[in-house]
Each structure stands twice: as C-alpha cells, then as structure tokens.
Amino acid sequence: MNIPRNELLALGAGLAGAAVLAFLPLVTEGFWLSLSVNIMLYAAICTAWALFSGPTYLVSLASAAFFGVGTYSVAIFIDVLPFPALILIAVVAGALLATLVGLATLRLSGVYFVIFTLGLAELLGQIVTWVQTNFGGTIGLYVFTDFTETHLYWMLLALTVVVFVTGWLINRSRLGLALRIIGNDEAVARHVGVDTARTRVILFAVSGAFIAVAGAIMAPRYGYITPDAAFNPMTSFLVVIMALLGGTRRLWGPLVGVVPFTVVMDFISGHFPNQTAVIMGLAFLAIVYVLPDGVTGQLETLFRRRRSIDKSLPATTAEEGR
Amino acid sequence: QDPVRIGVSASKTGPLAGGASGVLWPNIKLWAEKVNKAGGLKVGDQMRPIEIVEYDDKSSPEEAVKNIQRLATQDQVDLIIPPYSTGLNLATAPLIAKYGYPQVVSTGNANDLDQFVKRWPNTFWLLGPAQGIADGIVGTLKDLRDAGKIGNRVAVVNVSDAFGLEMIKTGKPALKQAGFDIVYETSYPLGNQDVAPVIASAKAANPDAFIAYSYPPDTFALTEQAQLQKLDVKAFFVSVGGNLDGYGKRFGAAANGVLIMGGVNASDPVFQAYRKEHLAVTGQEADWWASPVAYASLEILQQAVEHVGSLDKQALNKEIQSGTFKTVIGDIHFENNINNNNWTVGQWSDGVVHGVRATGNIQGAQPPVLKPAWPSN
Amino acid sequence: MLEVSNLGVRYGRHVALDGVSARVSKGEICVILGANGAGKSSFLGAVAGLVGTEPGTSIVMNGKDVTKLDAHLMVEEGVALVPEGRGIFGELTVAENLRLGSHARRAKADAGKMLDFVYGLFPRLAERPRQLAQTMSGGEQQMVAIGRALMSKPDILMLDEPSLGLSPLLSKELFKSLAIIAGEGFGILLVEQNARLSFKTADRGYLIETGRIVGEDTAPNLLNDAKVMSAYLGAVAH
Amino acid sequence: MSVPLLTINRVRKAFGGLVAINDVSFEVTKGELLGLIGPNGSGKTTMLNLISGALSPTSGNILLSGQNIAGRPAHKIARIGVARTFQLVRVLPSMSALENVVAGAVFGHNRLWGAEALALARDLLERVGLKGREEVPVAAMTYIDQKRIELARALAGNPHVLLLDEWLAGLNPSELRVGIELIREISEQGRTIIMVEHVMDAIRSLCTRCVVMNSGTKIADGRSADVLADPEVVRAYLGDDDA
Amino acid sequence: MLILLTGLLLGGTYTLIALGLTLQYGVARIMNLANGETLVAACFVTFWLYTGFGIDPLLGLLVIGPGAFVVNWLIYTWLMQPLVKRASNRGMLEVDSILATFGLLFLFQGLMLQAFGGSYFNYEFLAQPFSIMGNSFGLNRVVAFVAAAVIATGLYVFLYHTDRGTAVRAVAVDPRAARLVAIDVRKTAAFAFALGGAITACAGTLLSTFYTFNTSMGVIFTMKALIIVIMGGVGDVRGAVLAALVLGVTETLVASLLDPGLTLAANYALFIVVLLFRPQGIFGKRPA
Numbered sequence A: 001m002n003i004p005r006n007e008l009l010a011l012g013a014g015l016a017g018a019a020v021l022a023f024l025p026l027v028t029e030g031f032w033l034s035l036s037v038n039i040m041l042y043a044a045i046c047t048a049w050a051l052f053s054g055p056t057y058l059v060s061l062a063s064a065a066f067f068g069v070g071t072y073s074v075a076i077f078i079d080v081l082p083f084p085a086l087i088l089i090a091v092v093a094g095a096l097l098a099t100l101v102g103l104a105t106l107r108l109s110g111v112y113f114v115i116f117t118l119g120l121a122e123l124l125g126q127i128v129t130w131v132q133t134n135f136g137g138t139i140g141l142y143v144f145t146d147f148t149e150t151h152l153y154w155m156l157l158a159l160t161v162v163v164f165v166t167g168w169l170i171n172r173s174r175l176g177l178a179l180r181i182i183g184n185d186e187a188v189a190r191h192v193g194v195d196t197a198r199t200r201v202i203l204f205a206v207s208g209a210f211i212a213v214a215g216a217i218m219a220p221r222y223g224y225i226t227p228d229a230a231f232n233p234m235t236s237f238l239v240v241i242m243a244l245l246g247g248t249r250r251l252w253g254p255l256v257g258v259v260p261f262t263v264v265m266d267f268i269s270g271h272f273p274n275q276t277a278v279i280m281g282l283a284f285l286a287i288v289y290v291l292p293d294g295v296t297g298q299l300e301t302l303f304r305r306r307r308s309i310d311k312s313l314p315a316t317t318a319e320e321g322r
Numbered sequence B: 001q002d003p004v005r006i007g008v009s010a011s012k013t014g015p016l017a018g019g020a021s022g023v024l025w026p027n028i029k030l031w032a033e034k035v036n037k038a039g040g041l042k043v044g045d046q047m048r049p050i051e052i053v054e055y056d057d058k059s060s061p062e063e064a065v066k067n068i069q070r071l072a073t074q075d076q077v078d079l080i081i082p083p084y085s086t087g088l089n090l091a092t093a094p095l096i097a098k099y100g101y102p103q104v105v106s107t108g109n110a111n112d113l114d115q116f117v118k119r120w121p122n123t124f125w126l127l128g129p130a131q132g133i134a135d136g137i138v139g140t141l142k143d144l145r146d147a148g149k150i151g152n153r154v155a156v157v158n159v160s161d162a163f164g165l166e167m168i169k170t171g172k173p174a175l176k177q178a179g180f181d182i183v184y185e186t187s188y189p190l191g192n193q194d195v196a197p198v199i200a201s202a203k204a205a206n207p208d209a210f211i212a213y214s215y216p217p218d219t220f221a222l223t224e225q226a227q228l229q230k231l232d233v234k235a236f237f238v239s240v241g242g243n244l245d246g247y248g249k250r251f252g253a254a255a256n257g258v259l260i261m262g263g264v265n266a267s268d269p270v271f272q273a274y275r276k277e278h279l280a281v282t283g284q285e286a287d288w289w290a291s292p293v294a295y296a297s298l299e300i301l302q303q304a305v306e307h308v309g310s311l312d313k314q315a316l317n318k319e320i321q322s323g324t325f326k327t328v329i330g331d332i333h334f335e336n337n338i339n340n341n342n343w344t345v346g347q348w349s350d351g352v353v354h355g356v357r358a359t360g361n362i363q364g365a366q367p368p369v370l371k372p373a374w375p376s377n
Numbered sequence C: 001m002l003e004v005s006n007l008g009v010r011y012g013r014h015v016a017l018d019g020v021s022a023r024v025s026k027g028e029i030c031v032i033l034g035a036n037g038a039g040k041s042s043f044l045g046a047v048a049g050l051v052g053t054e055p056g057t058s059i060v061m062n063g064k065d066v067t068k069l070d071a072h073l074m075v076e077e078g079v080a081l082v083p084e085g086r087g088i089f090g091e092l093t094v095a096e097n098l099r100l101g102s103h104a105r106r107a108k109a110d111a112g113k114m115l116d117f118v119y120g121l122f123p124r125l126a127e128r129p130r131q132l133a134q135t136m137s138g139g140e141q142q143m144v145a146i147g148r149a150l151m152s153k154p155d156i157l158m159l160d161e162p163s164l165g166l167s168p169l170l171s172k173e174l175f176k177s178l179a180i181i182a183g184e185g186f187g188i189l190l191v192e193q194n195a196r197l198s199f200k201t202a203d204r205g206y207l208i209e210t211g212r213i214v215g216e217d218t219a220p221n222l223l224n225d226a227k228v229m230s231a232y233l234g235a236v237a238h
Numbered sequence D: 001m002s003v004p005l006l007t008i009n010r011v012r013k014a015f016g017g018l019v020a021i022n023d024v025s026f027e028v029t030k031g032e033l034l035g036l037i038g039p040n041g042s043g044k045t046t047m048l049n050l051i052s053g054a055l056s057p058t059s060g061n062i063l064l065s066g067q068n069i070a071g072r073p074a075h076k077i078a079r080i081g082v083a084r085t086f087q088l089v090r091v092l093p094s095m096s097a098l099e100n101v102v103a104g105a106v107f108g109h110n111r112l113w114g115a116e117a118l119a120l121a122r123d124l125l126e127r128v129g130l131k132g133r134e135e136v137p138v139a140a141m142t143y144i145d146q147k148r149i150e151l152a153r154a155l156a157g158n159p160h161v162l163l164l165d166e167w168l169a170g171l172n173p174s175e176l177r178v179g180i181e182l183i184r185e186i187s188e189q190g191r192t193i194i195m196v197e198h199v200m201d202a203i204r205s206l207c208t209r210c211v212v213m214n215s216g217t218k219i220a221d222g223r224s225a226d227v228l229a230d231p232e233v234v235r236a237y238l239g240d241d242d243a
Numbered sequence E: 001m002l003i004l005l006t007g008l009l010l011g012g013t014y015t016l017i018a019l020g021l022t023l024q025y026g027v028a029r030i031m032n033l034a035n036g037e038t039l040v041a042a043c044f045v046t047f048w049l050y051t052g053f054g055i056d057p058l059l060g061l062l063v064i065g066p067g068a069f070v071v072n073w074l075i076y077t078w079l080m081q082p083l084v085k086r087a088s089n090r091g092m093l094e095v096d097s098i099l100a101t102f103g104l105l106f107l108f109q110g111l112m113l114q115a116f117g118g119s120y121f122n123y124e125f126l127a128q129p130f131s132i133m134g135n136s137f138g139l140n141r142v143v144a145f146v147a148a149a150v151i152a153t154g155l156y157v158f159l160y161h162t163d164r165g166t167a168v169r170a171v172a173v174d175p176r177a178a179r180l181v182a183i184d185v186r187k188t189a190a191f192a193f194a195l196g197g198a199i200t201a202c203a204g205t206l207l208s209t210f211y212t213f214n215t216s217m218g219v220i221f222t223m224k225a226l227i228i229v230i231m232g233g234v235g236d237v238r239g240a241v242l243a244a245l246v247l248g249v250t251e252t253l254v255a256s257l258l259d260p261g262l263t264l265a266a267n268y269a270l271f272i273v274v275l276l277f278r279p280q281g282i283f284g285k286r287p288a
C-alpha cells in the first residue's frame, strides 16, 4: 500500500522532533535532565503499553512485571556481559514472559485480565525475593556502570523512537487491522478469520519486550536492584493512568498524557511536599471530570467540531466503541 | 541572614513511610527547631538560620534520584540529609557523591560497607556494618548459654526484604559458629502480618530462644502471636519495631524481658533530655534506638559545619571522616567512614529499654535478664 | 388511559420525533407502523421515560401528568415496556427475571396471580425457571421479556417488535395472547413489522414517517387502504 | 445428485444436560440455498455456531469438501471458506463501513490486502446498496444498513458457504423485498447459502429445500413446498391457520 | 487441624476485606481503587475512638458503619454519578472509575497523612487467647471471623432472597433494563456502593484490632480485595467468600508446610490457576 502523505509528514515531523530532543542534554543537565529521563521513560513504556492495550481494550497491569524482568536481566548479568547484550536479554526475557502470559490469558476478558496481570508482577516479585532469600544471600543486586543521566536519556529516547516506528508499522499492517477488529468485537474477528489468539500474543510480546528494555535501561539508575523497587505495582498503575489520560486511540496519545502528567506531578511534589497526596488526588479528580476523553480525545473533539462546522457534516451519533 | 538550605528527600508515602515518619522526619523537625532557636547554624563567624527543603520520595528509587537531582541542581541546597532505608541510601549514593555532599546515613546499613565506602568516600554509616547489629543478639545468647541460663536451641525468622536478608546473612553463621542449634528457620514476605503459622511452627520446634529479624508490622504481629500461642522462651528477640515506644505501650507488662535490636543508655541524662524535647517538639515519643541515632546524624552535620567554618563540601567530608562529634548517643568518630560503636541489643523493662549489649566502647550496658513467661490476660 | 400529545425527541441536532400525538385506551390494542428509523422505538422509549423529551411534550396517564417522570416511576404509573433487543437480565434466572417484573409497588400484591398468568401464556418459561436467561434461545428470551413486563401489572403494555425472531407459530400465539391480555383490560401499544398479523389483532393503527404521524385509523380501514397496503404490508409474492 | 459441499454427520451438541442438537445429519450441495427452520430454541443458531466454529460439537463430523472441520477454531474455518452473519447484528462499531467490509476481505478465505481489498470492499458495498456511504461510521447506521454491512463483510471473504442467521428479521415489508432480492442475487451467482429464518415469505420465495428442526432433532428435510406442508412441521412450527 | 483453623480465620479476615468491593464493583460497577484507603481510614477512626474516648471498637462499629455508609453515599452521588451518567458503556465507566478512584486514593491518603502522620499505629483489644479444639487463637481474630460470617450470610440472604437484593443484582446486570422494572437505578447503585463502603469500613475496624497499620497501607488491602473479588467471580458474594477462605487456607498451608516466604507467591499462583480453568471466576457467569 502506498503511504498517505499526511502520515509521511507525521513520520517526518516525529523523527525531526526526536532529533531535536536528542540535543537536550547538551543544553541542560541536573534536575531537568533527570525529569526528562523520567518523562522519556514513561513515554516509552506508555506507548509500548498502548500498542497492546489500546486496540484490544485489555488493560494490562503487567508493565511492572516486564519492567522488573528487564531490570533484573541487567542486574544479574551486569558483571559478565556487555550492556548491549543485556538489552538483548531483556528483549528476549520480556517477549518470552509476555508470550507465556499471553497464552495463559487467552480466555480471559475484561477485568479478569486486568487482575491477572496485576498479580503477575506481584508473583514475579515474590518469586525473585524468595529465590534471592534462599539462594542469593542478599536481596539487592548492585548495578554499577559508568552511564550518566545523559546516556540513559539517549537510550530511552532511542527506545521511544523505536516503539513509535514499530507502532506505526503495525498500524499499517494486517496485524494492526486484526487488532482493531478484535478490539471492536472479538467474536466477529474470529469469524472473519482473524487468529485472535496469535494476534494478541504477538502484540503482547512486542509490547512486553519494549517495556522490559525500558527496565533494563533504568537499572543503572536504580544502582541497587530490589524486587520491591523493580516490580513496584505503582509502575503499572502510573502507566495506565498516563496512557488513559492521553488517550489510546492514537499512537501519540499516551505521549500527550505522559508529558503533562509527569510535569504536573513533579510540580506538585516539588512545591507541596507535604500536601502532595491531597493535591494530586484533587488534580486527578479534576482531570477525570474536565477531560473525560483523555487529552487526545479532547483534541479530537475540538478538531472534529471545527471540521464539522467547516464542511457542515451532520453530527454523528457514533458512540466510540471502547 | 541568608539561611543555610538543607535538603532532605525521604519517604512520606509508600511502604517506607511508616519507618521514616517514626524515626527520621520528627528528628529533622526537632533539630531544625532547636538550631534555629539557638540562633542558627554557626558557619564561620556567622549564625545563619537553617531552612529545610523537603521532598517525598514515595518510597521509590526513581523518585529519590530525581529529588536528589532537584535538591542539588534546582534548589542548590548546602547540605543533604539522606533518605530513610538501606535501599534508598544505596540508590542515591552515586548521585549524592556526584555533587559531593556528605551522606551521613543513620537509617541504613549493609554488610559490604567497606567496598561501598571505597567507591563513595562521602558516605558515612552511623549504624555500622549490618554484621555488628545482627550478631549482637548472638553474643547475648551465647553469654546467657555459657552462663547456663538458657539452652542451645534457637528459632530464627526473618522478613525477606533488604534489611532482613542483610541481617540473616551474618546472623545465621554467627549462631552456628557460636554452637547454637537452629531448630527452626524461615523467612516471610514484607508486610505479612498473618504470622500465626510462623509462631506455631517455631513453637513446635521447642526452642530456648527466639530471634526475629523483623520489621514493624510483623514485629508487633509476631509478639502478639507469641503471647497468644504461649511461645515461652527464655530469650525473645525482635528487631525494627521493638524499639518503638509504642511497642512498650502496646504490650505493657508483657513486653518485660523482650530483647530488641539496638538500644540506648536509658539512664544517660543527655538521652533523657533528648527524649523530653522530642516529645515536646514533635508531639511523638522518640524510640529507643533509631531516633537518637538519626538525631546524632544531624548533630554531626551541624558540628562538622561548625568545625570547618564553611559549607565547603569537600572540607566537610574530610572533617566528618576524621573528626569527633558529641551527640545524644555519645561521642562519635568514624573509622573508614563507619561508626563502630553501636548499641546492638536492648531489653524492655517496665516501659523502658535498657541497652544490654553494644559494639566498640559504649558504656552503660546492663546485664540481660531472662524473659519471664508471657503473662496470661 | 394514555394520552400523548406534541411529543418531541431529539438526539443532539437530529430530530427523531416532532409533535407526535397518540392515545391508547383501556383494553385497546394500538399498533404503530413505520419504516426503519422512522422513530417508533424513540416514541416508546420517550413514553416509558427512557428517552428525554422536548419542551412542549405532554404525556398524561390515567389523568395524571407524567411527562417528566423517570422510567422507574413510569412503571409505577402503569406503563411497561418490552424494549427493542429485549433488555432481559441475562445473568439472572428466568424466575428471577419474572420476579423482578413485579418489583413495582403496584404489582407486589398480585405477583403470584400474574406469575401463573405468565406461565400459562408461555409454558416454556414454566419448564425452565432456573435457566439463566442469556442461555435461552432468541425466541425464548422474547417470552421472558414479555412475561417480565406483564408481571408489573401494567395498564399499558408497550412492545417494541415483539414478534422479532419468533417462529410463525409463536408469533400467532403471541398475538392471540395479546388479544387475551387486552381482553383482561390492559391497553396495548405495539410497534410491529409484521403488519398483516398485527392488524388482524389490533384495534387501531398509527403510521409514522420520519418522526411525524402521517396517518391514523382503525385497523380494518388501514388494512383495506391500498396505499398503506403497498407501503407497509408489502406485496411479497406467495 | 452432485457431491455434497457440506456434510453434517450425526452432529450432537449438549450444554450440560440440555441436548441442543441431537445427532442431526444433512447435506448441502454446491450452489444450494438451504432453509434451516424450526421453532424457537430448536437448535438452529447452535447448528450455525457448530458449522462456523463458534462452538465445537459434542460428537459427530462436519465435512466441508470432504475435510472435517468440526471443532476447529472459528478463524480457521473462516479461512477454509465459511462466513456468517449473526442473529443479533454484530458490526465493528468504531470502524467505517468500508473498513468493516475490508476486515472480511483481508482475513477471510480471500486474504486480500491493500488496493485489492479496498476495491473488493467498495464493490460489495455497492452491491448491497451502500454506495457512497463507505466512510460513514457504522455505529451511526440504521439497523438495516448494519445488516447490509454484515452481509458485505461475509461476502468479502469469498466463502464457499454463507451462513445467514435471521438476516431478514426486523425488516419491514418493503425492506424485506429488497433483502430477499439481494439474497436471491447472491445465490444465483453460485454461492452456497444456509439461511435460518422465521419469515416464511422469504423461505417460500427463496429456498428450494428446507431442513426443519424441532427440539434439537431434524424432523423434516426436502423440497420447501413439501416440507412446509408436512403436518408435523405445521403443528410444531407454522401453526395451522397460516395464510 | 491447627493449619485449617488458622487458615479459616485468615480467610475470614480476607472475606471482610473483599466483601465491600464485591458490592461496589459488582453492583455499582465502580472499580474502587480507594477501597483499601477506606479500610485504613476506618482503622484510624477506630483507633482514635478507642484510645481517645475509650469507645470499644465493637461499639465503634455502630458509629463507623453508618458513618461510612453516609460518606460513601455522598461519594457516589457527587463523584461517581456523573461518571455513570456520561459513560455510554461499561468499559468507559470502568476506565473513568479507575481514574477517579485513583484520585480518591491519593486524596484519602493525603488527608490521613495530615491527620495522623505516616507512622505505624496499633492498640490492644481482645488480644486474648481463645481456645478452639485445644489450639489457642487471638480472640480478636475470632471475633472478626464471626463478624465476617455474619456479614457474608446477611449479604447473601439479602442479595438472593429478598426483592430488594434481587433488584440490586438486576442493576448489576443491566442498569438500563432495571429501570424498566421500576427499579430506581441511581438510588440502588448508590445504596450498593454505600453499603459496600460501610462493609469495608467495618472490616477496617475489625482488622485494626489485630493489625498494625499506617497511612500507606491501603494499597495492600485493595490488591488483596481485587484478587479475591475477581477470583470469586465479579459481584458474587458466595464466590468472594469461597475465594477468601481458599486463599486463607492455602496461605496457611504453604506457610506452615512449605515456606512462609512463598505465601504470596502461592496466593497468586492459585489465583492464576483458578482463572486458567475458570476464566470468569469461581462463580462467575460466562457472558453469552
């Protein structure tokens, strides 16, 4: 299929943007760079998350599990293998785990899948703890590298770009179409000949592998890897929240959520360290009520309104299938 | 006067908040208030007020790292008070080192500190290596056994988190080396308060002594279950949590004779005065081990600045490495960045904890007594 | 008994119904005919209180103004709806579905009597009271839906395409039942595609086209009207 | 008689204790338009579910061109060449009309991609009477139009066998006329169709042959006129005073 | 036997933790992530009433239950109702309610933090041995178990054997259709949510008699509750109780016979196994 012009434009703009962002460490360091690392981290994870959860409407809380697997891939082998090899291990481990989970959860739908994936991170965390307790001797593993924040930032930026390009390619492929069909109606998907199981598993593996890589890249920043931190369920929740905030109907949706969320959260915790929780709670509620459709949803409604005024299209009564 | 800005990033929420709120935060408050009341921090010939810049690390390393960055590069604070817990101290060490701040750790310790200190010579470890603390109880038990007061059978359990594992790692070999017979041994997950099976199994092994390298919620739960199930041993040891004043209040007479990790010299008037102040200023009781240590870490910072006469980080590091400091827990002098004079075991007696064992040259230890049977209620 | 006048419904900017008036009396069977999307379901929904109405609308039931009442209160006023797509409680049993039908205060006292009546009407339901409603076949589910509506002892029973998916035999029996029900004094308002069958049973009919009533007459007259014949009854060869 | 395209061989389906299909056998020859009728709950939809792979039979074989497809996953059966519509319409609500049909073209028996798939989908939309409405979101379409979409989607896979479950239900008489013509056209192009229907007018005018089910068993199988006159069918299904 | 009894007692505790959420999620369709915070808040209030005013926790139930009911009623009508109204389908409501209650979670936690600080709390109540078949258990845990049994039975009878309860279930299944059978959906859903909140609060009160708690601990309870609710089948009281008991017994079995370090792992493993064989939960009904 030939690529529509506007998509090419978007792609070009995206790559150009990424190139600009790559210069960030040259102009700032310290706190802003640290914050950017966090933003980039969640940009990568949330987009990877939405690759799967967006079109399938299956909310995965397994991000922490993949992240932890990636972190541990590095922590375990850091002394024996070079870093690029560790990234590779993370990819394989993440994809493998996702495949297993994918196969196990084929029959699960809706909230059952949500909780299953939530349990997964906990389970892995516990198993790692137990193994460390009984065979490892210490619970924490040191990861000492010479990476600076700048290196982490660049790696995460590269990862984000790769995730985006992958997402774009998937959207243009049979796989992407299959996913959208599944998201709309799984029974229909099966009956038009979509191998729903395979599609889901492949995509979950891709998404999981990316998140694992993000975990691997972050391991040097943690310095000292413990299961509590690596498999922290909060990671999973934050990912979902940010992605939903942005909206998952577009590839760039999660990104739109990540940036303001991270910045606002940071602002709050920086300025009101003792009221963080209360203010964050209120801010959150406000967001839910003011931006019911996520930021992208809001943007799209705006655009749609403009367009429909322009071309005086009749208002559709379409209810977006979620 | 230009205030001295002192940054602190520690847990206000998340799993570590319980510990930090009990031990670290109140002492920062107490210290800041005291210093400012006395006219401020003496920097050279100026008395400058201190201003605390505080952030919540949400118990997560990611957040902790970011906070340290913010403190160092945005707020450009003069000093940093390091986070609560071993894990977060280890995670933030590289960054604190990068900016050159002294990191006087009062609430964390590990076994391989020697190596760590070599890598980051700006870190100082008030509690000493984990080994000292973990082995203290073994020494106490050994003394009791050698005096023929208790038998050889020990049950030992630990919480499986960073702290518990560091402890068991040296505690268990020490027990073996001392010739104890470990009749029951297990670990349980952090946060688990349903420890009835643990106590039941320990009891079934019929031990003479019970050691728990435990954390606050499970410390309480283990004690309650031991009392309920009448796990009557001659020595009953719990770790973090046993030192809380609330422990004594919660168990009352039943706490009598319970051995805890760490301790204080309860009869030292300096400590008694500190306790009073702590209550008056923060509205909450100091505990019987970690609070004074946390407070001492702040006194060390303060005195280092006074001794050096400036806020030059390098000079401060040097001073802390070599100087001697007068604190609520006595005179502190670091050897290779590690403080080797620590209370390791204390014992409850009528609502008060008396230190019964210490490392180094600490004075005032009282002889341990055998634990009476749990009172029936 | 039921008097609707000047009823309007809009969805966003789309006007689905505009100034529709109709009435149903005790013991009467009224049928509404119209093409797909003409607004038939919207009409029933508006009367039942499920769909909001435009200002100016007036719905009077047994002499009481019920225009603004919410759906659950309309049931108490004696209006029951068997909606498009049935709307039964799939995860509850057949018996529970029926029991819920008499949740309305007005129906509580006679719940037992009504249940016997419904079981008499649809013996299949009596055979399978404990089956989950969602595992019943399409037609069986339709019986549950009608049965449940009857359980509320309505004055007016509104049915949205009740014969949809019913076998010819059952459709006939359904209409016989409707006649029986009307005979008991219930008023019936019906949306139907099966015009021939419904006109045989009905007393009166309304024709609705893109949101407006375009015709109203007694059933026999409509049945004999050539225009109606061709537009709504079809001329399918047989 | 020509070789059967589809053979249902002693198929049985039980839900717990309830036997929904009780050892039913019949055959469908290529190009045939078979009516599958019977009272509510007699097992018609279940039969379609078994053929299309939504359910797997408790026992028995289903042969398509001699190949046993019983119990295979639905997507495999769809690829081999069975397409269906659903008793309650199921469209892909967040997608446009065109995309709905493309879905069938891309993944069905046809497995087209790109321009070919789009062209076929456009073509089929035109055939079911939705020309010019390709970009309309289907959620905004009326019931009958959604049914058309469903049909086009099924056809897009170029199936050997097309299963229609009460596709004509809910249409008003004039729409019904259109619908019947559409099915007739498709059938005349040589497509094999099994249609479940309660609309007797449609059965009479379209189907040469009917299979009648009752309580999970086959009670009649033969030329429509004969079958519909069969006293048992009349008693169980049609009612005696059918006009 | 000891293991079984200990496990059942623990199961009772879990039942308490999960029942409220069963109602809130199963019926009112609000996946309440602030469930654990409600529970912890009740712990604090109980503590405060007991240590400050000497009000016995069991008497405290009489205040805390109704209090929580009112608060949750208000939360539902003010905060959740708008979400319910604007959601065009269940999936949307699920997403919205996750987001909104995530906000509530922080809000509650923040308020508790302001009021009580982050330290650990506990107090002594009925920490006496209670002997069952020669084994001694904490009386406070036994009391909690009995309360769990009473609440669960009451809830079951209510849901399955009263008209009001059937109406509550009907709302859970299909709120739109429920309106057609004269059910005031708004009120019923608010009622279910409030009742769920009240039960969770009662659970908090009872748990505080034997648990050490602090402001940050809510998430742990929420996760436990979610797992139990899901394992049992959403909205099914019987399932939740069974799942809770099974979890309690398994955990105790593993802790006693295998290794306490594996209890949580066993717990999730069990959860995963159950879902593999019954993807819709123990008592869940397969959607058609």
Ligand SMILES: Nc1ncnc2c1ncn2[C@@H]1O[C@H](COP(=O)(O)OP(=O)(O)OP(=O)(O)O)[C@@H](O)[C@H]1O
Pocket (backbone or CB within 6 Å): A317, C011, C014, C016, C034, C035, C036, C037, C038, C039, C040, C041, C042, C043, C084, D140, D141, D142, D143, D144
């Ligand atoms: N919820 C809704 N939102 C927006 N438009 C709607 C909604 N429901 C119905 N409509 C529109 O209102 C008009 C009337 O619809 P209605 O369902 O009342 O028609 P109907 O006569 O019952 O048709 P059918 O025979 O297909 O059931 C249609 O154009 C339809 O698209």
Ligand SMILES: Nc1ncnc2c1ncn2[C@@H]1O[C@H](COP(=O)(O)OP(=O)(O)OP(=O)(O)O)[C@@H](O)[C@H]1O
Pocket (backbone or CB within 6 Å): C135, C136, C137, C138, C139, C140, C165, D015, D018, D020, D038, D039, D040, D041, D042, D043, D044, D045, D046, D047, D087
């Ligand atoms: N999943 C299921 N569990 C239990 N029973 C079922 C299930 N699916 C169908 N049945 C039962 O099997 C029988 C046949 O159902 P089926 O849907 O095939 O009927 P049908 O012939 O299509 O009827 P209709 O014309 O009313 O659509 C019915 O009695 C139905 O209750």
Ligand SMILES: CC(C)C[C@H](N)C(=O)O
Pocket (backbone or CB within 6 Å): B019, B084, B085, B086, B087, B106, B107, B108, B109, B127, B162, B163, B240, B290
């Ligand atoms: C010795 C303790 C105060 C240690 C500290 N609580 C930790 O987490 O490691």
Ligand SMILES: [Mg+2]
Pocket (backbone or CB within 6 Å): C040, C041, C042, C084, C160
């Ligand atoms: Mg309609």
Ligand SMILES: [Mg+2]
Pocket (backbone or CB within 6 Å): C137, C138, D044, D045, D046, D087
């Ligand atoms: Mg059917």
